[in-house]
Amino acid sequence: MSTTDGSATASVEDAGGTGSGRDAIVRAARRAFTLKPYAEVTMRGIATAAGVSPSLIVKRFGTKEALFNTVADFGAAADALFAAPLPELGRHLVLTMVELRDRFGGDPLLRVVFSLGIEDERTLLRARFREQVTDRLAGRLTGPDAALRAELIAGQLLGLGATLSLHRPDGAGAHASAERLADLYAPGLQRLVDTA
Amino acid sequence: MSTTDGSATASVEDAGGTGSGRDAIVRAARRAFTLKPYAEVTMRGIATAAGVSPSLIVKRFGTKEALFNTVADFGAAADALFAAPLPELGRHLVLTMVELRDRFGGDPLLRVVFSLGIEDERTLLRARFREQVTDRLAGRLTGPDAALRAELIAGQLLGLGATLSLHRPDGAGAHASAERLADLYAPGLQRLVDTA
DSSP states (O other), X not given: OOTTSOOTTHHHHTTTOSSTTHHHHHHHHHHHHXXXXXXXXXXXXXXXXXXXXXXXXXXXXXXXXXXXXXXXXXXXXXXXXXXXXXXXXXXXXXXXXXXXXXXXXXXSSTHHHHHHHHOTTTHXXXXXXXXXXXXXXXXXXXSTTHHHHHHHHHHHHHHHHHHHHHTTTTSHHHHSOHHHHHHHHHXXXXXXXXXX | OOTTXXXXXXXXXXXXXXXXXXXXXXXXXXXXXXXXXXXXXXXXXXXXXXXXXXXXXHHHHOXXXXXXXXXXXXXXXXXXXXXXXXXXXXXXXXXXXXXXXXXXXXXXXTHHHHHHHHOTTTHHHHHHHIIIIIIHHHHHOOSTTHHHHHHHHHHHHXXXXXXXXXXXXXXXXXXXXXXXXXXXXXXXXXXXXXXX
């Protein structure tokens, strides 16, 4: 990925320096941290997936924790989730969340919730979430209590991903169409977008 | 706690056998697992808080994982959360969630989401959540898609706790009254309760 393509992830992907292998490491690490519990992710596994040596990852990114923080970026997900005018945002959020989960085989936001349960020092991840998701959304909302409403919208988005993950593979959500999920879940989101 | 008080937690608190120290261990363990990341909870710390020896906990409950699963009970929280008639359930859910979080210094449900990010083998916790929260709620709802609507209501509840925790201590939700949170968040929940 070029650093000049204007994507929200470009600056994060620069964090390990430039040169061959960097993008492959970032992609492999993001995939590993999204698909697996943190404890099960290994530098060796990421190195194998990226086609580089473990020592190169350590040299470029430092510890596993440092690599985790480097790839913990919500900008691209926020770009997709928020790409709709406010009057249509509720439904767009649900459909996009389902699409992103399907496309990447994991939830684009939920790891910020995992971070509450694992290690207290993962505050960088939460700060990124607030900046890239909540604050960005609050900046788009009009009317009073925009910050509070943005927090609650973020909550509903996290809750949608959480419940779909918790109840898989045999839950009702796993068998519902994205359109049906949106029919049921979007009105609450849209009310928080609209409510003054 | 008596085993005949009819509370939803009674059977779980029996799981370690009867006798002195059992209830104290369960209380200390539940508090530790609610307030701290799993990795930071120690049998020694629980023993100190309960006023018993670590070896007594091991004898009664087995490993830390076994103790975790024993105290991973959502019945009491579900009792409180669902104690309202359906036409008022949305608002009751929000107010009760805020009250339970305040009273216990932690979220009564959110640890089931942490379980998605930590160890895949913690499926017992998710099975309990489905049985004690989602299935119980689905059994109360009327109209079509009750199971799906129950999953989505559970999602909104988990999301409320998640966003309050993620944005503390300086977020807008931390400074909002329970009544204001209910004004904003309850309509979406109530719509899922009512929607057919």
